[in-house]
Every structure is written in C-alpha cells, then in structure tokens.
Amino acid sequence: MSNTSLPSAGDPLPGNCELIEVRVSELKQLFNAIDPSPFRERDLDPNAEEFIVDWAKEASPSATFGLAVYLDRPAGLPNEPVELREAIHEFFRHRAQLSRHRLRELFRRGRTSLVIGLCALGVSSAAGNVVGEFFSNHIAGVLSEGLLIGGWVAMWRPMEIFLYDWWPIRGEAMLADRLSVMPVRISYKQDGSADAWRWDWPVA
Structure with a gap:
C-alpha cells in the first residue's frame, strides 16, 4: 500500500517499525460518528480500532508501531496530522487506563x-x-x-x-501503551477537491 510519491505530513516513520496501514476517504471515518466528545477526545470507530489492534496483535511483542494513513483527498489544515496523532494517542492512553x-x-x-x-x-x-x-x-x-x-x-x-x-x-494494557506512542503520518491524494478538508475531521 505504501507509495512514497504521495505528498505526506506528520511524524517520520522509522524503517524498523511495524507499519500499520489504513486507507480512508475521510479522516472522520476513523472516529465514532455518534460520540459527542470534542474531536481530540473522541473514540475511534469500532471497526478502525479493531483493525489497528488486530494488526498490532500479529506483530512481535517487542515491535514498535507506526501508523500510515492513506487519505483519499488533498491536504487540509497544516495541523491535522498533529491533531490526528494526539486523538489516536489519547484514545489508546484511555484504553490502557481502562484495562x-x-x-x-x-x-x-x-x-x-x-x-x-x-x-x-x-x-x-x-x-x-x-x-x-x-x-x-x-x-x-x-x-x-x-x-x-x-x-x-x-x-x-x-x-x-x-x-x-x-x-x-x-x-491489552501493554499493547495500548505501545499504540499510544506510535508515530502517525498522513499520505494525501494529489487530485480531488482542494476544499474537501472543510467537511472532514477535525473541522467538521
């Protein structure tokens, strides 16, 4: 799924990390649509959480993780990679606390x-x-x-x-701890509406 020619932003992904790859049309697909919490405290969509956790469970117990999000729209706000990383980290920190x-x-x-x-x-x-x-x-x-x-x-x-x-x-707690510190990087689609980000998370 990786494509180094795509424009991207966010954290550097170490070459030795276990790369979890997710493709979505919009960032808001990653989050629970019925959760009324502020965007940085919002729960992940159950399907997205299951996908990430199941992928991580297949990795070595000593592996470090990185999350690559392939987004089918052009880049939006400059801070959206940081907002996405913080939201995902907060979600898994909370999961570790619950466990x-x-x-x-x-x-x-x-x-x-x-x-x-x-x-x-x-x-x-x-x-x-x-x-x-x-x-x-x-x-x-x-x-x-x-x-x-x-x-x-x-x-x-x-x-x-x-x-x-x-x-x-x-x-479960230890796995959530590892996911709560993984680097997150977004790769953007080059074509498409330049205003698509206005109807997507974290704006919408």
Whole structure:
C-alpha cells in the first residue's frame, strides 16, 4: 500500500517499525460518528480500532508501531496530522487506563474470592474430621471426601483469576501503551477537491 510519491505530513516513520496501514476517504471515518466528545477526545470507530489492534496483535511483542494513513483527498489544515496523532494517542492512553482499572478490579475480586475459598476449604476440612465421630468409617470417608471436594471447588474461582484471567488484560494494557506512542503520518491524494478538508475531521 505504501507509495512514497504521495505528498505526506506528520511524524517520520522509522524503517524498523511495524507499519500499520489504513486507507480512508475521510479522516472522520476513523472516529465514532455518534460520540459527542470534542474531536481530540473522541473514540475511534469500532471497526478502525479493531483493525489497528488486530494488526498490532500479529506483530512481535517487542515491535514498535507506526501508523500510515492513506487519505483519499488533498491536504487540509497544516495541523491535522498533529491533531490526528494526539486523538489516536489519547484514545489508546484511555484504553490502557481502562484495562488497568479492570485488572485492579479483577485482583480485588480475586482476593475476596480467595478469602471465601480458604474459609470454605477450612470449614469443609474441619467438618470432614468431625463426621468421623458420628458415622461409620465407610460413611465418614465418603462424607469427608465430599466435603473436601466441595472446599476445593470453592477455591476454583480465585485460582482461575490468579492463574489465567489477569494476564490477557495486562497484555491489552501493554499493547495500548505501545499504540499510544506510535508515530502517525498522513499520505494525501494529489487530485480531488482542494476544499474537501472543510467537511472532514477535525473541522467538521
């Protein structure tokens, strides 16, 4: 998709970066049309976000990113590459913050679940020892084993949280961090209406 003959503006794109390439007719296609926020705080369009994130997920965990936007109109305001970069960076910074908030909430629930699970395990273990005093060896063994299994079942949720659930959320936060600092460059179409920018983001 790259075309070095196109006029472009914005950040330099390092040659060793993982280049994410997007082609749009208008910059406002990148943003959520129903979001009433000021343009620099506006959410990305869900399809644009999914495209960028899915591309980034395919890259090496150590890769740095660059975003090349191929725009099917001539250049508009001189500051639109900067405005685009700041809007995209702000969006992914916010995504990273949300992921870390989810992670903190998950660990909080995990700690609560762990306390409940340990209490349930302790009670079931103690109850298993007590039943031996009131039932025959065979019945006591069955009841004791059932209570112990129930206690370990209560430990399932905290174990799931601390072993498996946290690391995908942490990965989302780290990926958003990397996307929140990537250079952004716009390549413009040479022909077309010179006034097209007046009906596009960030003016419109």
